[in-house]
Amino acid sequence: xxxxxxxxxxxxxxxxxxxxxxxxxxxxxxxxxxxxxxxxxxxxxxxxxxxxxxxxxxxxxxxxxxxxxxxxxxxxxxxxxxxxxxxxxxxxxxxxxxxxxxxxxxxxxxxxxxxxxxxxxxxxxxxxxxxxxxxxxxxxxxxxxxxxxxxxxxxxxxxxxxxxxxxxxxxxxxxxxxxxxxxxxxxxxxxxxxxxxxxxxxxxxxxxxxxxxxxxxxxxxxxxxxxxxxxxxxxxxxxxxxxxxxxxxxxxxxxxxxxxxxxxxxxxxxxxxxxxxxxxxxxxxxxxxxxxxxxxxxxxxxxxxxxxxxxxxxxxxxxxxxxxxxxxxxxxxxxxxxxxxxxxxxxxxxxxxxxxxxxxxxxxxxxxxxxxxxxxxxxxxxxxxxxxxxxxxxxxxxxxxxxxxxxxxxx
Amino acid sequence: xxxxxxxxxxxxxxxxxxxxxxxxxxxxxxxxxxxxxxxxxxxxxxxxxxxxxxxxxxxxxxxxxxxxxxxxxxxxxxxxxxxxxxxxxxxxxxxxxxxxxxxxxxxxxxxxxxxxxxxxxxxxxxxxxxxxxxxxxxxxxxxxxxxxxxxx
Numbered sequence: 001x002x003x004x005x006x007x008x009x010x011x012x013x014x015x016x017x018x019x020x021x022x023x024x025x026x027x028x029x030x031x032x033x034x035x036x037x038x039x040x041x042x043x044x045x046x047x048x049x050x051x052x053x054x055x056x057x058x059x060x061x062x063x064x065x066x067x068x069x070x071x072x073x074x075x076x077x078x079x080x081x082x083x084x085x086x087x088x089x090x091x092x093x094x095x096x097x098x099x100x101x102x103x104x105x106x107x108x109x110x111x112x113x114x115x116x117x118x119x120x121x122x123x124x125x126x127x128x129x130x131x132x133x134x135x136x137x138x139x140x141x142x143x144x145x146x147x148x149x150x151x152x153x154x155x156x157x158x159x160x161x162x163x164x165x166x167x168x169x170x171x172x173x174x175x176x177x178x179x180x181x182x183x184x185x186x187x188x189x190x191x192x193x194x195x196x197x198x199x200x201x202x203x204x205x206x207x208x209x210x211x212x213x214x215x216x217x218x219x220x221x222x223x224x225x226x227x228x229x230x231x232x233x234x235x236x237x238x239x240x241x242x243x244x245x246x247x248x249x250x251x252x253x254x255x256x257x258x259x260x261x262x263x264x265x266x267x268x269x270x271x272x273x274x275x276x277x278x279x280x281x282x283x284x285x286x287x288x289x290x291x292x293x294x295x296x297x298x299x300x301x302x303x304x305x306x307x308x309x310x311x312x313x314x315x316x317x318x319x320x321x322x323x324x325x326x327x328x329x330x331x332x333x334x335x336x337x338x339x340x341x342x343x344x345x346x347x348x349x350x351x352x353x354x355x356x357x358x359x360x361x362x363x364x365x366x367x368x369x370x371x372x373x374x375x376x377x378x379x380x381x382x383x384x385x386x387x388x389x390x391x392x393x394x395x396x397x398x399x400x401x402x403x404x405x406x407x408x409x410x411x
Numbered sequence: 412x413x414x415x416x417x418x419x420x421x422x423x424x425x426x427x428x429x430x431x432x433x434x435x436x437x438x439x440x441x442x443x444x445x446x447x448x449x450x451x452x453x454x455x456x457x458x459x460x461x462x463x464x465x466x467x468x469x470x471x472x473x474x475x476x477x478x479x480x481x482x483x484x485x486x487x488x489x490x491x492x493x494x495x496x497x498x499x500x501x502x503x504x505x506x507x508x509x510x511x512x513x514x515x516x517x518x519x520x521x522x523x524x525x526x527x528x529x530x531x532x533x534x535x536x537x538x539x540x541x542x543x544x545x546x547x548x549x550x551x552x553x554x555x556x557x558x559x560x561x562x563x
Contacts, residue, residue, distance in 0.1 A: 103443065166443070204443070210454045211452070212448040212453055214446040214447075214448060214470075217446055222434070223444075225437075226435075226436065227437075227444050230440055233438075
């Protein structure tokens, strides 16, 4: 029996500590991990809780992140509640096994503390690793601060382990800005948190000797397509389960979450779409701009990056005149991924706003309230002109000459 | 000569992936491609002999996977000393042995790798490789004599 851990009603935790406390309260059976900056404290703390008797679990030391996720796959297939954490290069090394985990429908929870991908080597936060996982078949939830990192991990177990879902879930938080910044966090009691998640109920577990099963079968052109289609359908259908878990979470915590979050969007004419800590920066800028200059600015944030909330994004933005979509990942010769997905959603709306793309914050470059205001004001200029008056893709916060690509043919 | 009917499971080799009546749609495939090895409750199945087990159609035991074999091992029961060396070495569990009595080859799963013939210690060997299309009785009629020591 695990020992009791004393919690205050209000704690001062950074995002990593908050996530590790959620792992403790979920009583995760197995964590297989190869720690990497900035996610290290999540698994380090889990190891402490196991060593000090606060979790009846197993910390498995491995020789790489590929082995870490492989260990998680094995433990999850065996029938345990499983989680781990990684960032950046470690995430990249996990990628092969991420596809195995989702294809085998194993509800592993992976904390991804977002960090830039080398080269050049960088330990700071951007969304390169989050974007690298976007086709891996995992549910991807995004936390914008430490409180949400804690809340999303609790929700992630409920969502992934739901028998209608049975999919692995990533919980993202921004490296350092969220992971290493101590903030007020209001945890649930151990009893409330555990009862919210519930006991792990395995399906097709390999340790059920009355029903031996094969995991990881080979399928060629005769079966592979059908299996991937069923997996995609499960991911798309997880949307209603996520909504239900968020509704249940509000009942126990008083904190309300949605797959798409909106700030000051009721009457907004211009909007920023963003992920991670940038959401809060942009929300502050929108409030100030409304007070200072009367610009009706708002923010739309993607809480659930996968499955992508195509219809909710469209609903949130279709009455806006101009939208700036912010991508914190080097787009590698294309428009930013979030820009592409938001644009596709808005293309099917009755009223199509102007949409522009900003690449920003790579390698942890700061994104300030004043830069968010500048972007809002530029959207206002597009809206007043009736067409995009700048390059469609621009780099924000970059030293040197202006860098931008493509011009509009509308208007 | 090996009794070819002795070892066959009733439904072995019956799965025909080219037959569209066996193919279900995306909504009917198993979640996560997780496949049952046996029909029904498998408690204690490890105590049962292979031919007594209720292998499922997903189990490779019920499918023949030897289609690319070009040479096959032939077993000569008259020379065999039941040393079990071939059973130990076979990489595909295709040597069929019961109560330490060598019974023959599982031709549904043997890939023709020749390891069994290589490790057989008898003189002449009890396992020799023949063309896939050589009938067993013809192969046995060609079995070599015991080599004499001076012939080395």
